[in-house]
Amino acid sequence: MNQDYDEPMFIDLVSCEKGCPEDQIEMEIRTLCLGQPFAVLATQGEGQPYASLISFAVSDDLKHLAFSTPAQTRKYNLIIKNSKVSILVDNRSQQPESINLISGVTITGRARALTDTVEIDNWSRLLIEKHSYLQKFVKSPSSSLIVVDTVRFFYVRRFQEVYQWTPKDLS
């Protein structure tokens, strides 16, 4: 732009004119969700939010997220009564030195306990592929497989930069 004389010529700006930040953010969300083994699940009941740590896996299109839980747990019972959940995935344990290097994604969605055996088979495989040590836990008859159908991803990076992303447009 010829108006912008003050524009310095000596910083080689990465050209992102053609939508590269979007692709980059999508990639960062995928990296987090596929790479992080654990997440924080938020459920609710009687107006009370309740957070728990889970081992999880996601589908390739990020439309679904799965974890396993014994049916006696508080989180399981809360989900049965109110399917609206939120999940936080972040990399803070890998970046203790700099707040600017931490990124996290808050996912909103609807959780359901699986009953269909084909679905259970598929999701168990995915979960065990990522967490092989959980085989016994996942396969246990007392455990239930929960799938969250994701709605929105709120991605935060560099402490304060926030984007909302919806997986349905993933091509």
Next chain:
Amino acid sequence: MDTQRPFLVSLDDAYDYPSDLLGNKARNLSLCKRKGFTVPDGFSVSTESYLSFIRHNSLEQWIDFELYRKPFEEMRWEELWDISFRIRSAFLKRTLPAAIEEDILLHASKWPVETRFAVRSSASSEDSSAFSFAGIHESYLNISHDELIEKVKLVWASLWSDRSLLYRKEKKLDSRQSTMSVLIQVMEPSTVSGLAFTADPATGQANMIIVEIIRGSLDLLVDNIEEPERFRLEKSSGKIIQARPMGETTLVSTDTLQQLSSKFLELEKIFGQPIDIEWTGTGDAFTVLQVRPITGLVLDTQNERSWYLTLTPGAKAMIALAEKVENILIPEMIKEVEFYTTEGSFPEDPQLFMERLKGRGESYRKWKKIYREEFIPFAHGIRTFGTYYNDLIKPEDPYSFILLLKSDQLLAQKRNRQMDQLSQILKRSPAIQKKLSAYLEKKENDSATHFLECIAGDSEDGSLFSKAFEELLSSQMDVYYENRSLGDDPKTLLRTILSLAGAAEKTLDGDKNLHFYKDLERIYFEKAGPERQDEALNWLRIGRLSWILRDDDNILLGKLENQLLRYMKEGLARLKQAGLLKDIPERIVLEDWDTVFNSLQNNETLTLTAAEPRDHGKKHSGLKPRQLVGQPSSPGTITGKARVIRSVEDFKDVVTGEILVFDAVQPQMTFIISLAGGIVERRGGMLVHSSIIARELEIPAVNGVSRATDLIETGELITVNGDLGLVVIGEPEFNMEKDDLPV
């Protein structure tokens, strides 16, 4: 060798320690000392002291927070400079761990009170065979005992200077891993000093020694204050191949020069590769001030580093530049603007028309070059003054120096005052206001001239308004902005004035607290003390001049551009009429003026390179920004509707109180800001036009928001947080998660 990592090390022992503790500068000198060369006595303040200072003040997280909140690639030089400036201010205000401070003063106390020191940077990667860092970090000369601690802090801070950060980025060095040690040495009075290279640094020719000599101390040469005598000697024979100035080699005899050369070669042998030496004295008084491998220098002269170094002229260069800008360039520019604007209408005669087009084209080319090469570096005078002021005052707010630079002499302010007067007339004359509203609402194309004629006949105020508006149009709006002449659309301007009349009382040139500024000025000169009155006055003068110029030069250049644009449009119309051009493009590239000229002259068909269409970014339908990060350029928080400004066209829709979103705010159009409730801008920096105006008008602003005009849409509800540098888009909602929506 001591296995501990000490805070201080004497120059005698420095060679025994690794370069990550003391830097190569200290180690190289220590080696020279061991090999029997005279080196000014001194000691190193190690990187361990630096780290201890950083930890003691929790500066690690602080620097991280400042530097990495935005990707480095997306930061403009101005933003980088601001970050460095804030880090420097923070270093100055912090204290050293008491034990280290006492130790430094104790070490220095072995020299008498009148001793003067050189306080030099010796960063861990500096002066190595791969990276020279020449001229990147700070060094201070003639420093008294009392000033030592402050200068140590300033040398440390220079690890985070804009130049240093850019250099590291270029060399792909990790700033987070960089540390800095400081070398403190006694200054020796010298009769002659100089530089030497045991290979040609420009060509790398190994059989050459290059020697530069000046009278007195070396800083006169390093700062380019005095022109040295320069010699090229053949390494193998010691023969002088070239001398400059010819036949006037008066500072040393040929014998002495050859003796010096053999000293340089002895040193080269010690280091095992071609070296660059800073030295002082001859014969027995020969003293080594600095030695470093030449490899880095050859690399440096070939890269672009010099570009950003030219932006920060040294003190003497800045003073010379101020003289030139104030007394030669600006008056010349004003004269040229006057000449072209008073030349009248387009001449019918094709030859005369072409001459005028050419005159404007060449003038544009010339001034654009001057703008880049002289005006931009001179605009840095504000920053030089700010640094000087902060060193003197150490204020809580590092930008408080701006208060001392305020002026009501800016061209933009003259324009704003004229607009203010017009809105005052509207305020006291509801009748005119009503007529103006009606005129602006009319769908049919009624000319502004006709409207003005009508109201001029109506009343005294009508006549006053009409006259003042014509004056504003001719004197201030003959300016180019975003491919348009601001004067081409008087309706937009009338609309702005009408909005101004309806807006709450706010003046762009308010000098609310004159006493406060006067007080600041008094404190400034008091702090400078009697010995530095002239120096302080000089920097204040340069700061003020540069403050005015950075605004005015844009407007003057905008006027010259507008003159060229007018002639190019007319030229293109003539070509079209002659059947030599198919369509007049929507966006005209000013640089194409000579193509238009040639086509007119030779009666040739014109094909213009199509101007790149403005790509405002395609939004990914699945991605929405919720919170964007920029620089907090004016404090306060406001929520309102966004109005994205991409061209003059968008001005006419601005509703008072909206948050204006710009790519880059130029002084040509700052008047529109008086209607804004808040500002968001892609171009960042605490000293860019929008920051200054926003602070003056006390409206919240955030700039340095990457792709602001792409990511924000007109009509969106946004919140500008000017305290934290955040822009929040939309309200927190869970519409998509609602029960009745399909999952």
